[in-house]
Amino acid sequence: MLQPLWSWAILGLLLLGMEMLTGTFYILWFGIAALCVALLIALFPHLSTAIQLLAFSVLSLASLAVWRLKYAKTQPQLRVGQSRGEELGRVGRITQPVSPSSQGRIEFTVPVLGSRDWIAISEQTLQPGDEAQVVRVEGNYLRVERKQH
Incomplete structure (x- = not known):
């Protein structure tokens, strides 16, 4: 042994x-x-x-x-795919209509969380060309509302 x-x-x-x-x-x-x-x-x-x-x-x-x-x-703070709150309030332009009953799309001039184009959801009806701001990240969607002037 x-x-x-x-x-x-x-x-x-x-x-x-x-x-x-x-x-x-x-x-x-x-x-x-x-x-x-x-x-x-x-x-x-x-x-x-x-x-x-x-x-x-x-x-x-x-x-x-x-x-x-x-x-x-x-450890480096990798941010790919991780929401930290800086995207809230970012303003983009609606490219496909969004309403409470249907998803749309929003596009940003500067990428948000690594992408310029996102699926948007909203409690408001927004038409293409409307400016909208991000109020929350919900999974793979951005909850948006009409931009407050």
Whole structure:
């Protein structure tokens, strides 16, 4: 049977190998924690199994939490397909009639959320050529109303 030091070292290397295959950065921290437990056993050979498991758990969760905090701060804020509120109030021109009972289309001179042309819905009847402003994003539709002058 393998000694605990080698068991932890092999587990750590297997986890690191799995991380290299997936590239998620989640398994990495468990592999590093297992290697740290192997190092602890090398320094303190008489650690009980309970202490080894506790050390692995604490090291895994702590390193994962630290990485998540750091990663959240450095992750680029990608905006593709994500509404952040800046599109509200944007004014476009109706290209197909829209009414409470039918969808229409609205076009913008500058793209809104990556597109110049959107399906529009409204509680008002708007005709082609009317200016309308965005009041809400509802899934893949823009809720619009007549532009307030």
